[in-house]
Amino acid sequence: MSDFLDRRSFASGALAAGLLTAMPAAAAPPGPVAKTRQGHARGFVRNGAAVFLGLRYGADTSGARRFRPPAPPPAWRGVRDATKPGQRAPQSPSPVVRHPIVDYFAGNRTDEIIAMPERIGEDCLVANVVTPAVDRGRRPVMVYIHGGGFASGTGLVATLGDRFAVEEDVVLVTLNHRLGALGYMYLGGVSSDFAVGNPGMLDLVAALRWVRDNIAAFGGDPAKVTVFGESGGGVKIGLLLGMPQAQGLFCGAIIQSGLYPDPVAPAEATMRTRAFMDRVGAADVAALQTLPFEKFVGPNMPGNLPVADARSLAPNPWAKAPETAASIPLVIGYCKDELTLFALARPDLFKLAWPDVAGRLSADDLGVPADAAEAIVAAYRAAFPHDTPSDSYFRISSDASFGRAMVTMADRKAKQRPPVYFYRMELDTKLPPGLRAMHTAELPLTIGLSPRPEADALTKQISGAWAAFARTGNPNHAAMPMWRPYDTSGAECMIFDRSVRSGPDPQAAPRALLYAALANRKQYNPL
Structure with missing residues (x-):
């Protein structure tokens, strides 16, 4: 087991929810083109579905944008290639090789996992879309939020659901977002300029807004969006159900093997952040923004759990079912x-x-x-x-x-x-x-x-x-x-x-x- 994935990677759901990728057909002819609000993107066809990879729903989060709420993605001219994955959020590397457990989660499509690894980087606010057709079909939309706790994972697993999208006539969207310390380290106790915490959760809100604004171009219905996710993805959905910022962006939720959403108290999070800053010799947030992202990856990092900052997340949001979830049916x-x-x-x-x-x-x-x-x-x-x-x-x-x-x-x-x-x-x-x-x-x-x-x-x-x-x-x-x-x-x-x-x-x-x-x-x- 240890020769290809450590136990924590398995246990956190990073294997099941973070290591599966998709592979476009070799030497594919010009593929389908969709018009997003940022520009045109060209995908490819696989198993009867149109697949678009690496569509940016937010700007690069490195440098001065590190720890900040997500900014809108840049526009482009011409037709952008969307046949290759975007970046995966910085996290501990998890090599993938053939193994019965990998085969199980990949539906015996492990070759496609190995053939297309993702690069790791901070330009990771990307969405992937799998659709039966690029038309005005107004199909139901299923947005997959990956697991891996709050520290690892990728959304590319669900792009292997191409046959599912075609057979069930749904549009499948998968997301990458900021993780670990870069997504959840709380800085509000260090600088009032960062009082709004949990940029990793705010990324998911931004992604759902991108879906609302763009999914019709991929044959989806922006008024019929369901979020679903397993493990850490399920916890994130529980938190989204309690976030006023996410209200109205989805109409159904599926929580698979999640855990009780219980954000960390700001005082505890601040203590962990200051200890980390002392360890790396960072006097302020500006110094943290200049460090290589590798400094924020690994065990015992601060910020591997969301924080009850009272701006993006409330303390104990599920003390009772949140009012923001009152109109949303739930599978759990x-x-x-x-x-x-x-x-x-x-x-x-x-x-x-x-x-x-x-x-x-x-x-x-x-x-x-x-x-x-x-x-x-x-x-x-x-x-x-x-x-x-x-x-x-x-x-x-x-x-x-x-x-x-x-x-x-x-x-x-x-x-x-x-x-x-x-x-x-x-x-x-x-x-x-x-x-x-x-x-x-x-x-x-x-x-x-x-x-x-x-x-x-x-x-x-x-x-x-x-x-x-x-x-x-x-x-x-x-x-x-x-x-x-x-x-x-x-x-x-x-x-x-x-x-x-x-x-x-x-x-x-x-x-x-x-x-x-x-x-x-x-x-x-x-x-």
Whole structure:
């Protein structure tokens, strides 16, 4: 595993949400041309879709623009080439080679990943568009916000959804934006000139404004935009739902295995920023703006989490579902075995015995109280008698982490209207060393990338549900069982497995015991 990606890259979602790229056809004839507000751009055709890469929705963020809110992109004359990726935000490099996990996420199109690497740089405010046709089709628009926590990733993964765009007749947009310290280091406590923080989140707002202003030229409907994302992408969508600046820029949201959106307090963020400035010898923000961007990349950087600056993000925006989200329908869910992907360096967790499970749950940083652990394990064993000890550990720990965050947000959003639709991914990926339905397991399926033949039917059901939701605000379609809205009883759940089923959630009862024990514990965040 370590020969091609470290565990944190896997665990943060950078593999699933940040390493997949697209490759245009070799020696392609002159491709389709779209007219944006900045100028004309020429893309290419692949698998029946028109693909445009590296379209700039904001200006270069280096130099004096570093740490600033995004500025409009420059215009150009003539026809600009849009057949190659733009830049990926500065982040730790993650080399990609052939591996079963890469093949899974790429839908067995790994050659296309390797053939077109992205350059890393600060001119990274770019969008990619995949559309069935450059016309006036007014199709629903699906904007993919990548994962990788707040420190890594790229939006190019979803450009592999070309067949999905054509089959479902939707326009797919993917985004890159500022990450890590360059996107989230808080400087408002150092200089009042930088009181507006979180430029990485403001980039996403700017990108959605670009979609509003330009997507009709690519056959999309600017009034029918849905945002979707996994892991860190899901957290970003939770934050966007609470940002007044983003209100009106999208009409539907899909949060896949996100975490509870809880921005850092300014005082804590300022302390980290000042420590970093002392470490690099920067006396002020101007000095930070002259450093090579490589200085801001790596572990233990300040600014790898958003900040409650009260200008772009409020403290605890999901204490209740934000009013800015009141009119937006939501699909939200998680994977049964989220934490297997975070356990790749802990082989003991894949070989537990029953006497080990309760102790392991209370010893790990999940917040499970030791005096409640035995009863919690017993409740899950009664509900799922066929689970092995490791099955049970990963089911419970995943409920205690990503599951708890998604249930909490679903409960709060369900008090609003329109509806919430809740799911859990349970398909066993069969990936070693027993990853099961791991974190991000459904991600390739949502954009039509079936990783193996036995997942073909499920891929069509999930991708069809995502497209139906983008089209109507309701994920139901003819190829799957009725998906009923969620309510605060937690009873309704769509379970994605080789056999798709919906109805009362069998995890609801044991999960209630777990969540009661966690009631006074902070939400767990492994990213």
